[in-house]
Amino acid sequence: MTANLFNNLPEPVQEEWFNTLAEAEHVTVERIVSRGHTSPASGWYDQSRHEWVVVLKGRGVVTFEDGEEVTLGPGDHLSIPAHTRHRVAWTVPDEDTVWLAVHYD
């Protein structure tokens, strides 16, 4: 009935690792695991839903189209309104970074 956010982490892989933890019509809760991954250099995330995101382990840098750069470590959270273009510029290369994201309308 329960599961742990820090268990079942993937072996180091080429791509970020996404798990859906809860989902309904207007909301998705997901875990993202990165290890040195960044957003595709080719572009920005431009999401139709709002996102609330927190780093639970590791460290990452999110940059915005206007040049703002935000470093997130354990417990740091951030709200990203829909259609606010952003990317993950960096995650710590030598350990897993575990993000929890809530996407909502």
Place this chain on the structure above:
Amino acid sequence: MTANLFNNLPEPVQEEWFNTLAEAEHVTVERIVSRGHTSPASGWYDQSRHEWVVVLKGRGVVTFEDGEEVTLGPGDHLSIPAHTRHRVAWTVPDEDTVWLAVHYD
């Protein structure tokens, strides 16, 4: 623009401490800080929304009306469907327990 889930913890207080971190029509993300608190002994939580909850720090026990008892430590998460009667039977008395809850339709 960012805030940290482990900062601005309350001084030990009589009641649990709730902060809304993100909110929209169909979803609320909140932080709950407990220190030895339990649900009111008089009754059950009977919520109109679904809840996804994770313990980030500390330890707590959630019990359900059917007798099931679930102990949650850091990273442990649980989905509680709407109208599933439950209560917090125990939280560790000597440190803060930090919960993150997503309530959604």
